[in-house]
Amino acid sequence: MTDQPGWIKLAQGRDGAVLQAGGAWTVEYAADLDRQVEALPKESAARVLELSEIEAIDTAGAWLLARATGQGESKEIPWQNLPAEFQPLAERVLTAGPKVIPDHPRPRTVLDWVADVGAGVEEALEESLNLIAFFGEFVLATGRVIARPRRFRWIPLLVHIEQTGINALPIVGLISFLVGVVLAYQGADQLRQFNAQFLTVNMVGISVLREMGILLTAIVVAGRSGSAFTAQIGTMQVSEEVDALRTMGLDPMEVLALPRVAALIITLPILTFFADLMGLLGGGVMCVLLIDMTFGQFVGRLNDVVTATQFWVGMVKAPVFAILIALVGCFEGLRVTGSAESVGKMTTRSVVEGIFLVIIFDALFSILFSILSI
């Protein structure tokens, strides 16, 4: 750009004050031009804007000149001698102006905040009702498929078993092993004060089997597979694949949700069993290292203190958590609307809701087991 930067000034002509502008009035120099326009005396009695020295102008420059001369206001200053080549642009900008700024929205008040809380509660209630309705639909679809088993989709089931089960083994195993290690380490440290290190085995055994194994597995699966379900179905929703299914008379619940829920019902117990093993192994390794105990002694003591009931208390939760996670994943996926942004939002929501429900139900199970004194 060889043009000279734009300038504007107030000069005294023969018939009074005249505004003069020249140089390049382009977006290149917008910041500087804006300052110059703002620095002009507000109550200048300029009669006219002289533009014969303009070398270049674009819409940003024309807009600044329009602002400088109060176009569209009561005291507008006329333009003169704009070089002919810039006329069409200036006209275009002046017809688009002058009112180009929308009225700013009302500032937020405390009342808006209260209203937001109300709207949030209402939405949460509605969401819970919808989820329950979705569960109902799911039960109906399951009934239909049980009545006619040939309608069940076996290939997707196997694919989802691979994705949610086999592929999750390393991460679930590693996390459970490490938690077993941590439990044993912390437990042994505390119990040593009472000279009861050997109770570490009881503690690790019971906490891993009853709570830690299943809870960690469910949380990992909610983060891994619940989110994947939402993202997969959500993407199909965005590209109208779900609508295409409906028009062919296929029920998305049957085609999309059922194989996923079934897959998770199968894989979550298996993963939990694997997590239990790895957690106990981690605890065992730590006991051998910290307490005077061989691995054989650890296993023997474990066999004495842990009953099959402890194991089943953990395992029985697995299918329930599987249904919760998979249902929430599919439910949020089908709620995706239109944009790719919505897929991201619903995926986040699916993980948060999945984990939340898992923990709520875990608490309910605890109450149930204490009533049944198991």
Added chain:
Amino acid sequence: MPARTPNVIEIRSLVNRFGEQVLHDGLDLDIRRGEVLGVVGGSGSGKSVLLRTIIGLNRPVEGDIRVLGQLTRELDDEALRRLQTRWGVLFQNGALFSSLTVAENIQAPMRERGDIPLELMEELAGLKVKLVGLPVEATAKYPSQLSGGMKKRVGLARALALDPEILFLDEPTAGLDPIGAADFDQLIRSLQQSLGLTVVMITHDLDSLVTICDRIAVLVDKKIKVGTLAELMRDPHPWIQSYFHGPRARAAGIAAD
């Protein structure tokens, strides 16, 4: 802006290859200042790749591209960024940032410059919205609240944010109803004339070719044939013949029955 060279874009012996598939083989093209050039070609003939190559999203295997007198492959990052502010691109579906409002979308290229005061950016965003024929109230909306035609208009406003000299349009009228498409054609033409733009548009729309394009570039046999509509009508190449003399061309009033 005074014309320094008659050509704003000069492409010489461009070669583009993806694996085995050769898309452009020794392609030459001159685009003149102040014209509206329509680029046509069959599906998969490399129209979009040509556009992406000119704007620097795709690095050609061989060949020189001069945009506004600068050889793009020799520019460093800084010089390329400066050059990029001198063209605007409208992608096929607008490619608006979905998490930003219309005003913020239009301001995005301005923010990148870093020195334009916030208030001025607000005003300029409003101005661009009105220049593309939308009500100023649209600035507060999000892309998901807009119709397809409005999205394209906002995309156009964003492409015009920094007052570019060249405007690239990728199928601007695709997906619009005939009335909306005709309006959009007129909008492009009037903006081109009043703002002194050079417009390069990929299009399948025969009506756009007839009504607003000064010249037409046809991508056939991995090269470009360019000419006015009348010149191309006389070209003996079979694809060009069937393109400009087919039933749709007749419907658009190009070819005589």
